[in-house]
Amino acid sequence: MKIKPTTQKQQNKKITIPTVSGVDLFCGVGGLTHGLKKSGITIRAGIDLDTSCKYAYETNNNAKFICANITEVTGQQIIEYWKDDEVKLLVGCAPCQPFSSHANKLKGSKQGDKWNLLNEFSRLIKETTPDIISMENVPNLSNKQIFKDFVFQLENNGYRVNYKNVYCPDYGIPQKRRRLVLLASRFGIIDLIPPTHKKNNYKTVREAIGHLEPLGNGERSKSDVLHFTTKLTAINLKRIKSSLPNGTWEDWDKSLWLDCHKKETGKTYKAVYGRMSWDEPAPTITTQFYNYGTGRFGHPEQDRALTIREASILQSFPAKYKFVDKNNDVLLTQTGTHIGNAVPVNLGLAIGKSIIKHLKGKNNG
Numbered sequence: 001m002k003i004k005p006t007t008q009k010q011q012n013k014k015i016t017i018p019t020v021s022g023v024d025l026f027c028g029v030g031g032l033t034h035g036l037k038k039s040g041i042t043i044r045a046g047i048d049l050d051t052s053c054k055y056a057y058e059t060n061n062n063a064k065f066i067c068a069n070i071t072e073v074t075g076q077q078i079i080e081y082w083k084d085d086e087v088k089l090l091v092g093c094a095p096c097q098p099f100s101s102h103a104n105k106l107k108g109s110k111q112g113d114k115w116n117l118l119n120e121f122s123r124l125i126k127e128t129t130p131d132i133i134s135m136e137n138v139p140n141l142s143n144k145q146i147f148k149d150f151v152f153q154l155e156n157n158g159y160r161v162n163y164k165n166v167y168c169p170d171y172g173i174p175q176k177r178r179r180l181v182l183l184a185s186r187f188g189i190i191d192l193i194p195p196t197h198k199k200n201n202y203k204t205v206r207e208a209i210g211h212l213e214p215l216g217n218g219e220r221s222k223s224d225v226l227h228f229t230t231k232l233t234a235i236n237l238k239r240i241k242s243s244l245p246n247g248t249w250e251d252w253d254k255s256l257w258l259d260c261h262k263k264e265t266g267k268t269y270k271a272v273y274g275r276m277s278w279d280e281p282a283p284t285i286t287t288q289f290y291n292y293g294t295g296r297f298g299h300p301e302q303d304r305a306l307t308i309r310e311a312s313i314l315q316s317f318p319a320k321y322k323f324v325d326k327n328n329d330v331l332l333t334q335t336g337t338h339i340g341n342a343v344p345v346n347l348g349l350a351i352g353k354s355i356i357k358h359l360k361g362k363n364n365g
Helices: 031-039 051-061 075-079 112-128 139-143 145-156 205-209 234-241 308-314 332-340 345-363
Strands: 020-025 042-048 064-067 087-092 132-137 160-167 178-185
Touching: 020 031, 020 345, 031 042, 031 051, 031 087, 031 345, 042 051, 051 064, 051 332, 075 112, 087 112, 087 345, 112 132, 112 145, 132 345, 139 145, 139 160, 139 178, 145 160, 178 345, 205 308, 308 332
Parallel strands: 020 042, 020 087, 042 064, 087 132
Antiparallel strands: 132 178, 160 178
């Protein structure tokens, strides 16, 4: 749709923009959708192959969850969720494992069909011709030919494209995650809004989760079913008690070292079995944040790993976000995957605000 510039008479009035309606590809439990909705954008549907995401997505976002393989989704299915008088938005975060730095260590591995999911995103753009597009992924993707081809196709189809690598604390996310954010528009140049935070006021682990109920090793909260800890083995309990915030396993007595720590190759993985620091953002939340041995996921002072609720808040989900139906059991591995793979909500909010700002600028001539 065309955005008409305002007349001189209208310039003294409040700038209004058309309704922006979107569809979220690879939506998961709704991190990107929730952030966009917080910015004022309407997201009517999310598409994902994992049906276990349906409850969280629909319950928290008032949007329809479509369980489908993206390779089988047609443009017409997406167009049904747009109206003629609206700015049409298509967003998504294709599963990032094929493009991660970890995957690159697996020589020759292309993670199966996941390498082609960005091409499927491109296909759906051609079939639907949205007005605005946003794509979020791991920074390493920007070096890949598949991404360069994606950008070329957008530009070849009349979009102005802008992308940058984002440090999440710059946008109020209490986590040292780095992400690639692409924005593309048919209306002209579109930029991500400037950072909302600087190093001296980054949101810290303390600010994010310091108020939560303290828990011991293996304990559960009585008020929040997602605030519970996995029980550490006796040896790991000794290890975490010997761990310092932002320290390494080198701080332990050598009797606690693992065999891999005694090898030269093991010395490069100093964050595993580590504690976070209260007074800075958390490390990147992965899908196994609940496992003390998989990263720096030890609580800053309590002798345990993170809980599901803590990890979700560090991903900037609201504290009351519902991930599991109260009538169902909490499946730790499944819910951990949902949270670790999610787009941080506040990054979605920044993307949404960028789109709104872009449209206001165009509507103001």
